[in-house]
C-alpha cells in the first residue's frame with residue numbers, strides 16, 4: 001500500500017501539471033479489512049519500536065490486587081490509584097478480609113479516587129463473589145471474571161492480560177478508544193464495539209501490548225485536546241479521523 005503524508009502533493013494524471021492533495025491511509029473511501037489488517041500490523045511495529053517497555057502502570061503484586069486496582073482506576077489516574085492501594089491492601093490484604101470491610105471505612109480509604117461510594121459497592125460485591133464462588137482466588141477466565149459484581153469486560157481483559165498473560169481481548173480505555181478512532185481502526189465510541197473492530201484487525205499476539213503502547217502514546221503525544229501529530233511515530237499511517245473537526249470546535 002502506498003503511504004502518503006497529509007501534506008504530500010502528487011501529480012494529477014487526469015490534468016497533467018496540476019497538483020492535487022494525496023489521500024491519507026484509511027482516510028478516503030472504505031478501507032478493506034485486509035488493508036486495515038496490513039496497516040494495523042505496521043502500526044503495531046511502529047508502536048513496538050517507540051514504546052518497547054510499555055506496561056500496566058497500576059502497582060500490583062497479585063491478580064487480586066490488580067483486579068481491585070482496576071476497579072478503582074475508573075475515571076481516575078493510575079498514579080492516584082497507586083497512592084490508595086498501598087494502605088488499602090495493608091489493611092485488607094485478601095478477598096475475604098476486604099469483603100468484610102465496613103463500607104464507610106472502605107469509602108473513606110478510597111475517597112480520593114472519585115465515585116468512591118459506587119466503587120466501594122463494586123469492590124465489596126466483587127470480593128464477596130470471589131470468596132463465595134472462587135475460594136477467595138481470582139478466576140483465570142474472562143467469562144468467570146465478567147460475572148463478578150462490578151467487573152466489566154475492560155477490567156476482565158486487564159486482569160487476564162496483565163496478571164495472567166492471556167490475550168482474551170483488547171483493553172479499550174479512553175486513550176485506546178480515542179486513538180483507535182483517529183487511526184481509523186474503528187468508528188465506534190462504544191468500547192465493546194471498538195474492541196470487536198480491534199480484535200478483527202490486530203494480530204492476537206499484539207492484543208495486550210497494543211493497549212499498553214496506545215495508552216502511552218495517548219498520555220504523551222496523541223492527547224485528547226491537542227494531538228502532536230508532527231512528533232507521532234504513527235503519523236504516516238494515520239488518517240487523523242476527527243482531529244481537524246475537534247480542533248475546529250475548540
Ligand code: SF4
Pocket residue numbers: 179182183221222223227228229230232233234235238239240241243
Ligand atoms: S498524534 Fe496525530 S498522527 Fe499520531 S495517532 Fe494521534 S492523530 Fe494520528
